[in-house]
Amino acid sequence: MVLETDQERTEHFNRMSLKFSEFYKGKTMVIPKVPINNLGSFSYWYTPGIAAVSTHISKDIESSFELTGRWNSVAILTDGTRVLGLGNVGPEAAMAVMEGKALIFNYLGGVNAVPIPIRTKTKEEFITVARALEPSFGGYNLEDIESPKCFFILEQLQKDLSIPAWHDDQLGTASIILAGLINALRVVGKKIEDSRIVLFGSGAANIAAAHLLMAAGFKASNLIIADSKGILHPEREDMDTLMLNNPWKYKLAMLTNGERREGPSEESFQGADVIISAARPGPDTIKPEWIKNMNSDPIIFALANPVPEIWPNVAKEAGARVIATGRGDFPNQINNSLIFPGVFRGVLDARSRGVNFKIMVKASYEIANFVKDPSEDRIVPTMENWELYPQVASAVARATVDEGLARRNNSTEGFYKIAREIIEENRKAYRKLVDGDIIKKLPEMD
Known part of the structure; x- marks a missing residue:
């Protein structure tokens, strides 16, 4: 098929997205990451052994980052009031975009991101929900919230929470x-x-x-x-x-x-x-x-x-x-996908309590400097340059240490090794699912 105009290409991508979404019925799934060999396995993964883990965490809240998946979990929170260029489409319609975000988080950053569209009317309601969910996550990615509500929400959550709050439409877009x-x-x-x-x-x-x-x-x-x-x-x-x-x-x-x-x-x-x-x-x-x-x-x-x-x-x-x-079918895609997977990999690896403009400037320079010989048609990397993400992650993680926000201390090189290993292992697991036909191949287009 030859698509002659920009508008024809856009409409073709729209048709593909609808067909593939109907076929797969969601872009992410949750599966166990621990071995389950027999009924006895549940004695330590669940009851009675798991009570010891809960008791330990109740005495030391910070250990929740070491004994549960909280260390690598991010909530993608939205009220669906400002989705892409579509406007206020509501939380149900926003879910499709949030799933796509979760896919990129996982594939490029090795981050377990959970899409959570919420039905709230006011900024105060949104903040209340976010505060209540904090014990489950190591960070928040706020998404597709109308302005100026998004400014109030981000500012308040950055003050209230002990985990990083990041509004990707603000901070991610600004960084890239x-x-x-x-x-x-x-x-x-x-x-x-x-x-x-x-x-x-x-x-x-x-x-x-x-x-x-x-x-x-x-x-x-x-x-x-x-x-x-x-x-x-x-x-x-x-x-x-x-x-x-x-x-x-x-x-x-x-x-x-x-x-x-x-x-x-x-x-x-x-x-x-x-x-x-x-x-x-x-x-x-x-x-x-x-x-x-x-x-x-x-x-x-x-x-x-x-x-x-x-x-x-x-x-x-x-x-x-x-x-x-902002599109990948033209040169120089200025897209948040180049920034947020690495940033969150970094803040999670450092167990950071927050993120600020100094850290973002360092992340931006890390991305810019990845392109060794920039040209008119190449001023940023692409999502295929997967080596970018552990580099951004390590720079961000070290910057959180320098800013006094990190719970974990390490060198840039040490953080790089951690990030690279997590991302590589995640990509290997995904590749095995694809090669084993556990993830189905794309259906034919009509």
């Missing part, structure tokens, strides 16, 4: 944006401290990206945020509302846009070096003529899913030098 941007600037020969960056769209991803870019050395005065109401600046008419309802965005209005530029969002392109777009999906969201107003060798990250804000070939014709999207 930074990794890609580091190499894109290397390709065009521009410096971090001199580059003018436009964050086109002001949802969870770009607000987090703005904070991470500043933590990485980008000047706040060189950042401009633009949304459906235009360029963000301190005198914009909605500042009082933002101060009450979205203090994170309000803070950025005060910190960024050193020139105090005003006007509609398209005017932010004038004189920009980089556009990082996390805006409305659709190939006409960014106009080619806007790109022509940018500085020489412009960089365009069009990250909306499932359809980018401008098709890459159109951006290239308009003069863009480096173009990235």
Whole structure:
């Protein structure tokens, strides 16, 4: 089958996803990881022997990370209010995406991730559920929660919990944006401290990206945020509302846009070096003529899913030098899958209590530096570069030690050995399931 247009290819992937999902009825499963030889095995895996494990943990809560699977378990929590580019589709519909996330966690990071869509209406209800589930997990991956609710939830959970809370739409997207941007600037020969960056769209991803870019050395005065109401600046008419309802965005209005530029969002392109777009999906969201107003060798990250804000070939014709999207069927996929499996492998191996921007900057540089000779069509690795994940994990694990967040101490090399072994063993087990036809082959497409 020859798929001639970007839209035809997108529709083909949609049909495949529906057919395969109906065939497999879920992407992950839970199976025992211990030997069960006979009835006597249950005497120590369950009753009566297991009472000794419970008694031990009741006297030393931290030992739950050593005596149970908590050390390698992550909950993927969502309320389904902001799923991909689809919006509020509800927790049941969100399950399909969360299962995909769990699949990637396990395959690339060796992490046991459990998808848990929850039916909550308020941020307070969500936080209550998350607090209640904490004893079961070594970390939380928050996913697909509408803005600004997601900011409140993440901030509160990071204060309340003794395990890492990570919102992938904020922190994961920001980290891989930074990794890609580091190499894109290397390709065009521009410096971090001199580059003018436009964050086109002001949802969870770009607000987090703005904070991470500043933590990485980008000047706040060189950042401009633009949304459906235009360029963000301190005198914009909605500042009082933002101060009450979205203090994170309000803070950025005060910190960024050193020139105090005003006007509609398209005017932010004038004189920009980089556009990082996390805006409305659709190939006409960014106009080619806007790109022509940018500085020489412009960089365009069009990250909306499932359809980018401008098709890459159109951006290239308009003069863009480096173009990235969120899709794997184009070069330069800026996708969270390159960051979260390694990050969680690292925080779990270190038994970390949290994660912060310093750790994320280190993870981003680890990803960027993995690409030895970045080019216009290769600024980030791909998910096939599985060696990336233990490297990110070891850098993250060591960074949690340096930040005083780790329960376990080790060198970068020691953490690398741990991560590599876990990921390799997990991949071997999966391969045996496939080779033994225990995992069924893909069905034929009609």
